[in-house]
Amino acid sequence: MAETTQKHYDVIIIGSGPAGYTAGVYTSRAKLSVLIISGTLPGGQLMTTSEVENYPGFPSGIFGPELMMNMRQQAERFGAVIVDDEVTQVDFKQTPFKITTHSETYDSDAVIICTGASPRKLGIPAEQQFGGRGVSYCATCDGPFFKGEDIVVVGGGDTAVEEATFLTKFGKSVKIVHRRDTLRASAIMQEKAKENPKIEFMWNNVVTDIKGDKKVATVLLKNLKTGKETTVKAGGLFVAIGHEPNTSIFQGQVELDDKGYMVLKENTRTSVEGVFAAGDVHDHRYRQAVTAAGFGCMAAIDVERWLSEKRHSNNKKK
Missing domain, CATH: 3.50.50.60 (FAD/NAD(P)-binding domain)
Incomplete structure (x- = not known):
């Protein structure tokens, strides 16, 4: 677990797993300051699976935990800060957004929610x-x-x-x-x-x-x-009795559907300007590591463009 004294970030990614770590790789490579708060199970559902045979690039397969550790190290290599903590509360009603964990409160200009879903x-x-x-x-x-x-x-x-x-x-x-x-x-x-x-x-x-x-x-x-x-x-x-999206802390903060999944408005944008979502937290159809990673990439690109446009318009106003 990384120690960080920094309290403000360009983007905070809530949750790890393929979506969170991929979003971390892309946002940190775009020279944004990035904090990933990993959640209760760093690496997500793949940490509890044995061999993964269908993730591209591994012809002989790879163990789930190993794949997740590789993704984590890749995000860290580009400068993402990762803390193994759990988010207990969010405040998306004001900017910068406030994210509270068991041990700290951080704030950010943008958020990517990658908290996934848990099988029943x-x-x-x-x-x-x-x-x-x-x-x-x-x-x-x-x-x-x-x-x-x-x-x-x-x-x-x-x-x-x-x-x-x-x-x-x-x-x-x-x-x-x-x-x-x-x-x-x-x-x-x-x-x-x-x-x-x-x-x-x-x-x-x-x-x-x-x-x-x-x-x-x-x-x-x-x-x-x-x-x-x-x-x-x-x-x-x-x-096969269903999945529960891990969204209880976001109730009343962003729009959820009747099953608790994040509602996306445009691309990976949620109902709150500056808050994005990626992976199983909104995707109840595919639920694959590779699609979650794809959504993580998409959300990161959307965040980078949104922050860039926001900062450009702010500079014009000055």
């Missing part, structure tokens, strides 16, 4: 134990690791059905476990899944436990109507 968890103890060892929250990221396996997908919405369909390309079989007896997914998605010979539905069921030695081997289910318990063989468990 099942909430059972074994889930954490098998994280990265058979339990996954992203089929696009991890599907190819489960070739020839029996796979369980939990959820009943579009994401769950889409992920289950995608996983049939790799898995031997895919069971969709849903706590109700009907899906929330769109009709066309349901139709495709029901026609797929590899997909089986486990209605009115919830996952109560996960068993295995070094990785997931079986999943325990309980039928909510009959109380019957079933053990199903599974080499992988994909949890």
Whole structure:
């Protein structure tokens, strides 16, 4: 963690991960003074994943934490200051903007919000134990690791059905476990899944436990109507019950949609002039490391142009 006595910055980036670190690389290379406040999990969701095979430039794959450390060092190389602290409060009602952490208050002319989103968890103890060892929250990221396996997908919405369909390309079989007896997914998605010979539905069921030695081997289910318990063989468990954007501290400060995601007005601009957003905090469609990095780049370019225009007009007024 960097120590900084500086309290004012051209831009403060809230959150790390691919979006935050990429924004840090671009803004600091543009000769802006940059502070990145990393948040509770420096590096974001990739810090809890094992191998990343789909990030361009790494033909043999790279471990998530290693990729994030590389990005962090790259941002620091160009002069970004990174503090491992958590933002507890923001004030976007006045300029410069005020950002308060557990230990300090900083201010800045611009802000990029890169706090991401967290996958909703099942909430059972074994889930954490098998994280990265058979339990996954992203089929696009991890599907190819489960070739020839029996796979369980939990959820009943579009994401769950889409992920289950995608996983049939790799898995031997895919069971969709849903706590109700009907899906929330769109009709066309349901139709495709029901026609797929590899997909089986486990209605009115919830996952109560996960068993295995070094990785997931079986999943325990309980039928909510009959109380019957079933053990199903599974080499992988994909949890697809939605994501929660990490935006609670921004309520009342910037416009959020009904699910709590940042609303972008133009490019990466939020409802507040000078406040920008990048990555999973607004993107509930793609949710990939590479798209988050892309949004980080876009937000940085938008910030640099916005600051440049603002300063140019201020100089003209003098």
